[in-house]
Amino acid sequence: MSDTVLVLNSGSSSIKFGLFEISAVEPRLLCKGLLDEHEAKPRLVVKSPAGEDLFETRNETPDADGGHLFADVLAFIEDRFGEHHLRAVGHRIVHGGPDYSGPVALTDDITAKLEALTPLAPLHQPRCLAPIRALAAIRPALTQIACFDTAFHHGLTPPASRFAIPRRYEEHGVRRYGFHGLSFEYVAGRLAEIAPELVAKRVVIAHLGNGASLCALRNGRSVDTTMGLTPLDGLVMGTRCGTIDPGVLLYLQQHEKMSIEAVQHLLYHESGLIGVSGISADMRTLLASGEIAAREAIDLFTFRTAQQVAMMATTLGGLDCLVFTGGIGEHAKEIRSAIGERLAWMGVRIDAVANDETRERVDSGDSTVEIFVIATDEEMTIARHCAALIRKHHVT
Numbered sequence: 292m293s294d295t296v297l298v299l300n301s302g303s304s305s306i307k308f309g310l311f312e313i314s315a316v317e318p319r320l321l322c323k324g325l326l327d328e329h330e331a332k333p334r335l336v337v338k339s340p341a342g343e344d345l346f347e348t349r350n351e352t353p354d355a356d357g358g359h360l361f362a363d364v365l366a367f368i369e370d371r372f373g374e375h376h377l378r379a380v381g382h383r384i385v386h387g388g389p390d391y392s393g394p395v396a397l398t399d400d401i402t403a404k405l406e407a408l409t410p411l412a413p414l415h416q417p418r419c420l421a422p423i424r425a426l427a428a429i430r431p432a433l434t435q436i437a438c439f440d441t442a443f444h445h446g447l448t449p450p451a452s453r454f455a456i457p458r459r460y461e462e463h464g465v466r467r468y469g470f471h472g473l474s475f476e477y478v479a480g481r482l483a484e485i486a487p488e489l490v491a492k493r494v495v496i497a498h499l500g501n502g503a504s505l506c507a508l509r510n511g512r513s514v515d516t517t518m519g520l521t522p523l524d525g526l527v528m529g530t531r532c533g534t535i536d537p538g539v540l541l542y543l544q545q546h547e548k549m550s551i552e553a554v555q556h557l558l559y560h561e562s563g564l565i566g567v568s569g570i571s572a573d574m575r576t577l578l579a580s581g582e583i584a585a586r587e588a589i590d591l592f593t594f595r596t597a598q599q600v601a602m603m604a605t606t607l608g609g610l611d612c613l614v615f616t617g618g619i620g621e622h623a624k625e626i627r628s629a630i631g632e633r634l635a636w637m638g639v640r641i642d643a644v645a646n647d648e649t650r651e652r653v654d655s656g657d658s659t660v661e662i663f664v665i666a667t668d669e670e671m672t673i674a675r676h677c678a679a680l681i682r683k684h685h686v687t
Contacts, residue, residue, distance in 0.1 A: 293628040295321065296436075296677045297368065298670045300383045303419045310368055312375065314680070318674035321372055326360050335360045337367055345371065357360040361425050379434040380426055381677040383473060383669060385415035385522065387439030387463050394442075394676040396684070397423060397435045405437065411468075411521050416558045436680060438673045443472030444506075444513045451515040451606060467524075469516035471498045471617075473669040475506045478616050482667050483511060485651065491663065492611035495603045497596065498667065499626065500617035501529035501572065505596075507603035515606040517599050522557055526599060527592045528574035532562035534595070564588045574619050574626065593626060597633035610637055610660050616667040624649060627664070634660075 293314040298305040306326040311318035322345060325335035337346040346367050350359050366375060381394075383634050386408045395401060402423055409416040423435055452467045454460075475496050483490050494508040503526040507515040517525030517534075527533045535558075543549045543557070565572040568588035570580055577585040603608040613634075624646050631641035638659030645653040654662035 292374060292376050295368075295372065296378060296674050296681075297364070297380045298382075298677070299380060299422050300669055300673070301415075301422060303425060306422065307670065308364065309670040309674065310372065311671075311678075313378070313674065313678035318671065318678055320671075321375075323365070323670070326364070333360055333525040335363050337364075338673070352372045361422065362429050365430065377682055379436050379677055380422075380671040381436045381438055382419060382423060383440065383673060384419045384437045385411040385440045385470060386468070387437075387445075387468075388468070391437070391439050391580065392442050392445040394436050394438045394680050397437050399647030400435070405578040413555065415522060427563045427629070436677045438473060438676045440470045440472045441468045444516055446512060447514070453645070454519070455560070463642045465520060467516070467519040469504070469506070469513065470518045470522050471502070471504050471506070471516075472513070473672045474498050474616060474667040475508075475513065475516075477668050477672045478614055478665050479508055479511050480664065482612070482614060485665075486612075486661065486663070489612045493604070493607035493609050494612040494614065495600055495607070495610060496614045496616060497600065497620055497630075499526075499596065499615065499620035499623075502531070503528050503533075503617065503619070505599055505603050507606045509607060515603055517603070526565045527567075527588075527595045529574075530560050530563045530565050532566070533557050534599075564592065567591055573622055578623065578625055589626070589629070593629040593633060597630050600630070601637065604637065610639075612661045612663070613639060614663045614665055616665050621649070621664060621666050625652065630660070 293312050296307045296311050296313050296318070298311060302305045308326065309323040310321045312321055320340045322337055322339060324335065327336070332349040333471055334349050335347065339345055348363055359481065367378060384405060384638045388408045388411070390404070402420065405416070406420055426435060428435060447467060447469060454465065454467065456465070475498065478496050482494065490511050496506045496508065498504055502522060503518055504518045505526065506513050523531055525533050540554060543554050563572060564574065570582060570585050571577055577589055600613065615621065619626055627646055628641055631639050639662065640655040640658035641653050641662060642655040650663055651665065652661070652663050
């Protein structure tokens with residue numbers, strides 16, 4: 292009987308998941324799916340690795356923690372893959388704070404510590420932790436493992452990790468942590484497979500999606516990133532503002548008389564692409580729109596991204612390789628092209644044909660920067676971490 296790990300990747304309104312066999316050196320995907328809680332009747336969809344429909348159900352009587360759908364997932368796994376032994380459930384946890392630099396088997400104490408980090412990721416952390424509680428109620432003996440988006444950046448050091456505020460706050464954990472680490476880790480590993488000569492060079496990965504950030508790599512390790520203490524900082528995102536003058540926040544509170552809660556909601560839910568365009572947070576909708584405001588939102592997105600690629604290159608002392616990943620980075624050829632045009636002064640040249648076809652490598656012959664489009668796989672990264680932890684510590 293071979294071992295499996297169920298991986299849960301919680302988003303703002305849905306949870307992607309994958310079931311992986313972990314008996315071999317590399318985890319093997321057995322099925323994948325989506326727990327969609329956005330609709331009135333939450334839906335569970337399970338597909339084969341090739342995308343064929345395997346199972347679908349709706350929760351006619353929604354429960355607060357989604358426990359019914361998690362029970363349905365476990366029941367499907369046992370029915371369809373009963374010859375396997377489910378060893379653990381792996382979770383993407385957005386914020387690990389200063390204490391967690393790698394995956395950990397969850398205990399009540401650790402879960403409580405992660406919950407205490409909610410003010411640093413109020414949009415994401417509760418969504419990541421809810422499935423842990425739901426599964427613990429259904430299967431209390433089932434091992435659950437946390438894998439952190441901040442872990443890949445855990446080695447960041449000053450000045451990249453530091454805010455210019457009194458040092459006493461840094462001693463209390465107020466520093467730049469960075470996020471999207473599970474994605475960056477996967478893409479860095481894939482880049483090392485297809486272009487091993489680039490590992491020792493100056494690489495920037497652009498994870499562009501509804502959430503977006505950049506990571507500067509040296510020898511495959513994160514040395515700088517655009518997100519900071521929280522996932523609000525850095526690039527313009529779907530509904531988040533990215534880098535903003537702190538004086539704007541003071542103005543909103545002091546002169547617009549907005550409460551802290553109202554400012555937080557504005558920054559996380561009403562800003563970014565949706566705020567500037569007034570149309571949509573979805574880049575696909577904006578690209579298809581003829582509205583001037585949609586074009587202006589796109590222009591700001593590509594402007595800020597190019598600007599901060601240059602910032603990452605400053606940390607690295609130059610740029611040898613640029614990698615696009617994430618929903619926008621992988622699928623929006625117009626965005627890749629616009630960012631490339633803004634970075635032409637750095638030697639970035641994107642081949643129009645390769646870019647239109649979304650080839651894995653899209654730089655032109657006269658580009659001094661090698662440019663790739665690499666599909667990310669956060670679930671595979673989590674599966675790898677879970678498998679390694681189970682083997683190392685004999686987690687049961």
